[in-house]
Amino acid sequence: MVRLSRTTWRGAEPAPVRMVHLGVGAFHRAHQAWWTGAVSPDDPWGIAAFTGRSAGAAKVLAEQDGLFTLLVRAAEGDQAQLVSAISRAVDGADTDAFTACLADPAVRVLTLTVTEAGYCRREDGGLDTTEPFREWVLAGDFPGGRPAWEQEGALVVDDVTPYEQRKLWLLNGAHSILAYGGLLRGHATVADAIADETCRRWVDEWWDQASAHLCQPAPMLADYRERLLRRFANPRIRHLLSQIAMDGSQKLRVRVVPVLRRERAAGRPGGAALRVLACWIAYLRSAPADLHDPPVQRLRAQTRDMLSVLDSELAGESGLVADLDELVAELL
Secondary structure, three states: OOOOOOOOOOOOOOOOEEEEEEOOOHHHHHOHHHHHHHOOOOOOOEEEEEOOOOOHHHHHHHHOOOOEEEEEEEOOEEEEEEEOOEEEEEOOOOHHHHHHHHHOOOOOEEEEOOOOOOOOEEEEOOEEEEOOOOOOEEOOOOOOOOOOHHHHOOEEOOOOHHHHHHHHHHHHHHHHHHHHHHHHOOOOEHHHHHOOHHHHHHHHHHHHHHHOOOOOOHHHHHHHHHHHHHHHHOOOOOOEHHHHOOOHHHHHHHHOHHHHHHHHHOOOOOHHHHHHHHHHHHHHHOOOOOOOOHHHOOOOOOHHHHHHHHOHHHHOOHHHHHHHHHHHHHHO
């Protein structure tokens, strides 16, 4: 395989470093780096990308002048895109280089990436694989300027909170019910689970319930749901349910519990949210070999104890616990 380099690729010089990023992992390469390289060709922004825990990514990227290929794997086929926004790739342990970059007057933006899990996977020295679904919502002032990320669909808003809730409840919440419900029904991937009529019905019911507590207009939420369905159904991305199922006791606190609390406060039972929790409990009680959820691994016998890990107040509602027990029994 021919190694990527700027001398063999159009002879392009790296863009001037105007951004510093900490944590040059797969998520950054497939999202921020792609977005930055795709916009403002007449106003280029180069990234000095520093690794987090391992120097390996910096070494590979430096050997190919910061270039890498992003393989976008859609249901209808693959599209390869060369990403050139990383002008420097540096070992994060080089603190002198990091502080020098931050002190450079030309550097106007500092970013870092914090995610629950990566959205793309590494293939070899110059290729990353990702999915066509992209979403980036950001807020804040950039007095020193920034790339025009909105040219490629990023949303610049006054308040990210409504979008964060939408993502946590509709995207991540649906992932959770597909993970636990899908695994109970014998599926291995998100695409397999969403093709199951029962799992799809559970997702739709959850979306209906969660959407009632979101402030965005109904057409916007409907469009988002359609985009998520296309994402979930993509058979070319093998998103493992067992990976999503990890650490449910942490994830469900923000993905499902807030909706359940709102439903109970409104005098409703919160059936769709209860089903997500029931699928989680039933999955844990099925004793999967790859279980990873330390806070509840010793509490699988008692529904109330498991629920208390998520929310002690909800665990005190005897009627809710009884409803959960009934749903769990139906699943096992």
